[in-house]
Amino acid sequence: MIEISKLTKRFGDHEVLRGVDLTVDRGRVMGIVGPNGAGKTTLIKTLLGLCQPTSGDILLDGRTILGQEAYRAHIGYMPQIARFPENLTALELFDMVRDLRGTPGVLDASLLRGFALESQLDKPLRVLSGGTRQKVNACLALLFQPSLLVLDEPTAGLDPLSSAILKDRLLSLRGEGVTVLVASHIMSELEELCDDVAFLLDGVTRFAGPIGELTSMTRQGTLERAIAALMIREVA
């Protein structure tokens, strides 16, 4: 369970997060939405320890993560842009991260098969296409059986088939009790994947809860319409 409370982050004069409160229950898939600059990426980076918050706290299963690093052993992270050491192969990359973690992670067989990735694993990463690198990125995020998955625009650059395979795998992982956080601009994708959605605007959580609650509250048929209605209401 993730409990984020009164989280703020200031970059110079610019306050990106202005008191974010958010709770994500174990085994739930939560989508994080909001316009550009709303603080989605900063929120994710703070959770991963890439950013230190100005104030506030993040608890993971009741314990603070601030200034810690061991908790990341349970997190799989799939960044938006996949850039790896150019001259290594995917296999060498996996070995490197296994070595660093000191745990023998197992490659996700269903993803490998679905992505048809086996033949690409011993080529230098620099010759792989952007989409193929994104598949490697997904496999790396799932390498260590994480209990929390953090995904930033996971299907960007993936073809429809691979995108469907990844989403199916995420849903099956939810069934196994894995908590998933997804930041995305593709509302239909979030609607397909997520139980809950958090809507960030100007560094504050404006809504957090089940998708159904949001659509009935705004009297809209789809998540996209519901978010649009929220944004119009906020601006007005």
Add this chain to the structure above:
Amino acid sequence: MSVVTKIVRAQTRDALRSRWLIVYATFFFLLTEGVIRFSGDGAKAILTLSSATLIVVPLVTLVLSTIHVYNAREFTELLLAQPIRRSVLFKGLYLGLALPLAAGFIAGVSLPFLLHGGGDPAYRAAMITLVATGTALTFIFTAISFSIALFAEDRLRGLGIALGVWLLVGLLYDGLVLVAVALFADYPIERPILALTFANPVDLARVLLLLKLDVAALMGYTGAVFQRVFSGPLGPSLAAGMLGLWIAVPLAVGARQFRRKDF
């Protein structure tokens, strides 16, 4: 095996396959081979190689390291999301860059001498000093590059700062010192000039090499003063110690930046 070693091993594996590192090593190999063929393997060869080392090693190290740190930004973020302490990751990333660069330089300069039977025994100490000095410069400017790239978010700005640093320490510095000497010619300025030598790692390296070779040519003003004050064994060891400090300080600054940075 420590986590630092593991990071270094993987980074080194990547770097050793990099085209630029091979070009860099080949450059020094061809240069050294050419110099030996034209002017033998004695003092003159080492002097020529010294001049080249003092210019090329800082330049190539600054440019390649700065570009590398920017290119590795996304991967660094991925590594930061692993259960590794930041200070450990920094050490690994730094050594993973400095060691291959140093290896390229050492291999390029040493191989021709080894192929030609080890070089003139009378100048072997000078030769070893040259290799050690070039290696120290590599470690110094890799650390400075990390600091620059962590400071400037924009890569063009970072590269500009790196080139500015090189112009200053490699080319302009001795000229600026001469201007200062001319301006304050009526004052006792030997000690301030010595301090100026300590403030520039390339100047220090030059002094160290020329003290070993015992030649006044290419000495520059600071070198001449240094030799006058520190003749005897104290000079080289002091210069070497200062070079060590020039590795330690930028590295400590870079590590601090890395620990505190918001990626």
